[in-house]
Amino acid sequence: MDKFVTSQNSVTAYGNIPQQEINNQLATSIFDNLPVAVYTCDHLGYIKSYNKAATKLWGREPAIGTDLWCGSWKIFQPNGEPLPLDLCPMARTLKEKRSIEGEEILVQRPDGTKRNVVPYPVPVFDSSGALTGAINTLIDVTEQREDDEQQSMLAAIIESSDDAIIGKTLDGIITSWNNAAENMFGYTKNEALGKHISLIIPLERLDEESIIINKIRNNEKVDHFETVRLSKTGEELFISLTISPIKGYNGRVVGASKIARNISTQKLAEKALQHYTENLEALYSIGKLISEDLDIRRILQKVTDETTKLTGAEFGAFFYNTIDNKGESYTLYTLSGAPREAFEKFGMPRNTEVFNATFSGEGVFRADDITKDPRYGKNAPHRGMPEGHLPVVSYLAVPVVSKSGIVIGGLFFGHPKAGVFKKEHETIVVSIASQAAVALDNAKLYEEIKMLNARKDEFIGIASHELKTPLTSINGYLQILERNLSNDMNIGFVKKTKAQLNKLMVLVSDLLDVSKIQAGKLELTMETFDLNSLLTETIEIMQPLSTSHLLTFYNGFEETLVLADRRRIEQVIINLITNAIKYSPKSDKVNIEVNKSGKYATVTIKDYGIGISNDQQEHIFTRFFRADGLASHMSGLGLGLYISKEIIDRHKGNIKVKSEIGSGSEFYFSIPLNDK
Numbered sequence: 001m002d003k004f005v006t007s008q009n010s011v012t013a014y015g016n017i018p019q020q021e022i023n024n025q026l027a028t029s030i031f032d033n034l035p036v037a038v039y040t041c042d043h044l045g046y047i048k049s050y051n052k053a054a055t056k057l058w059g060r061e062p063a064i065g066t067d068l069w070c071g072s073w074k075i076f077q078p079n080g081e082p083l084p085l086d087l088c089p090m091a092r093t094l095k096e097k098r099s100i101e102g103e104e105i106l107v108q109r110p111d112g113t114k115r116n117v118v119p120y121p122v123p124v125f126d127s128s129g130a131l132t133g134a135i136n137t138l139i140d141v142t143e144q145r146e147d148d149e150q151q152s153m154l155a156a157i158i159e160s161s162d163d164a165i166i167g168k169t170l171d172g173i174i175t176s177w178n179n180a181a182e183n184m185f186g187y188t189k190n191e192a193l194g195k196h197i198s199l200i201i202p203l204e205r206l207d208e209e210s211i212i213i214n215k216i217r218n219n220e221k222v223d224h225f226e227t228v229r230l231s232k233t234g235e236e237l238f239i240s241l242t243i244s245p246i247k248g249y250n251g252r253v254v255g256a257s258k259i260a261r262n263i264s265t266q267k268l269a270e271k272a273l274q275h276y277t278e279n280l281e282a283l284y285s286i287g288k289l290i291s292e293d294l295d296i297r298r299i300l301q302k303v304t305d306e307t308t309k310l311t312g313a314e315f316g317a318f319f320y321n322t323i324d325n326k327g328e329s330y331t332l333y334t335l336s337g338a339p340r341e342a343f344e345k346f347g348m349p350r351n352t353e354v355f356n357a358t359f360s361g362e363g364v365f366r367a368d369d370i371t372k373d374p375r376y377g378k379n380a381p382h383r384g385m386p387e388g389h390l391p392v393v394s395y396l397a398v399p400v401v402s403k404s405g406i407v408i409g410g411l412f413f414g415h416p417k418a419g420v421f422k423k424e425h426e427t428i429v430v431s432i433a434s435q436a437a438v439a440l441d442n443a444k445l446y447e448e449i450k451m452l453n454a455r456k457d458e459f460i461g462i463a464s465h466e467l468k469t470p471l472t473s474i475n476g477y478l479q480i481l482e483r484n485l486s487n488d489m490n491i492g493f494v495k496k497t498k499a500q501l502n503k504l505m506v507l508v509s510d511l512l513d514v515s516k517i518q519a520g521k522l523e524l525t526m527e528t529f530d531l532n533s534l535l536t537e538t539i540e541i542m543q544p545l546s547t548s549h550l551l552t553f554y555n556g557f558e559e560t561l562v563l564a565d566r567r568r569i570e571q572v573i574i575n576l577i578t579n580a581i582k583y584s585p586k587s588d589k590v591n592i593e594v595n596k597s598g599k600y601a602t603v604t605i606k607d608y609g610i611g612i613s614n615d616q617q618e619h620i621f622t623r624f625f626r627a628d629g630l631a632s633h634m635s636g637l638g639l640g641l642y643i644s645k646e647i648i649d650r651h652k653g654n655i656k657v658k659s660e661i662g663s664g665s666e667f668y669f670s671i672p673l674n675d676k
Ligand code: ADP
Pocket: 579, 580, 583, 584, 607, 609, 610, 611, 612, 620, 625, 626, 627, 628, 631, 632, 635, 636, 637, 638, 639, 640, 641, 642, 665
């Protein structure tokens, strides 16, 4: 078959060229330039003609009249197995004298490249019905197959993804729903496809959808948007969403793809961590609060308040493990979350099986619903909660046990709903309770020490008072004796006895002063007097008593009027001068000076003795403190400076020391001038 017959033979407008000729030329041109590959074979299968598209497809020119059935270099079945040439569709069409449709083959070109081709061989018969050949159209479907492959790869990726991938239209209608979406949200493809996306959006978050869709319409992507969605069972899922616009062939946004990652576990872990941190912080701050406090009521109130908050209880209370005089109820001490009357009216925890469990040391008692506990409701008259009592369903009771193992009391929590208190609440209350027990032990110890101390001060007060009376009498008798004695030696003995007695009287009155200070009973009798005169007089009295030291008074002022207790200030001066002499055994002088500065008069007593080390200086004004080293070999109770400081403080003054070991000390005190 050389040429195609296209219409009947007739004369045309092109002059004398016969129509047949024109038709043939036209057909040949169409045949040659067709965009699809077409070729023909004679009835024996030899290729008779082919067009340009066929040459391009085969990548070669077949030999007319020699090449059989197909112009391809090599042909294969779609699965890649070689296809014998005589079994190719064209060969079969000629053999079977019938058209073959859509049986895909693989054509390999001489350069090795392969094309997917669907041949459409059609047999051609002459007017007598005899087979004259066949015409074959080859459709190159390579691109289509590649697209299909990519599509199915994409589909496989989508289906195997752990993230839910959902397609939807701009109206929110679900158009695709992968396996992960099924697993995550619990709806099958059938259930989800065609439904509105609000299927998985919680009511209160519906607004999110319109915001997202607006962004998508504007061709914007929504990245890692963390939100909550609902599963089919109503479970809230924390998810991270990435939503991208889907564009149609013309570039217009036609829908959205939504990738949802379930971050519930991560969120739960975050929440748990946060919770844990909060609990730790709470534990730390309660621990700190209660360890810094020594007041039992304050400690227990803090513990009750904080544990009530931490457990989410409606109310919490601490009860002491002491039974009232009727032997019925435990003693309510602190309460949180409910008014005290709410308890008092309806009775404290009674000595029932439920409460006894805590107080008798059975340990923690936690119930999701206390009313269902076998120990509940056993006791008359209420048989459970008395009418009008704060309703308690969830119940938690933690004993507070002292180091010695005694149950001091218990922390009790209640809530009207069931199942409120969990293991973690129990754990945290137990650890706070043990801290509280230590704090309570300490506070109790502190109370005891305070009490003992008060008793000791009381004793010192009484003892020194009792001692002072006989000492005063002895002093009186000694004076009478001294006057009536004529023997010098005996007079000498009496003098020595008086000197020792004097020391004793100073010690006793120091002790008495301490107890007065402790009891807040050191009274001052204020008067205006001249400090210069007081110093002069005191030095005059003291100088004869010291044979070793020269007391020098540097007095730059005529008078220094102060408003103070003269006797007490004298006591301070005597004490400081006595110390200056006592603690400078190798020196022979003590310098005393008075100065005025602003509204204060300052008295300085300077010695050249053993001195005081820096670290001891800060302690010498405390009760019973005596410095180490040389000073410890000298007699004293460590009370003089303590009393002096108390006296000066009470005058709103100041007493300080400057000292260096081996060089001496300078004590100075300031008291307000009488500014009238
Ligand atoms: P006491 O002299 O009875 O021990 P004080 O309260 O008067 O008690 O003094 C407390 C301590 O301060 C003394 O034990 C001594 O160590 C130290 N001290 C006081 N005055 C001086 C001083 N002038 N020089 C050196 N040390 C002193």
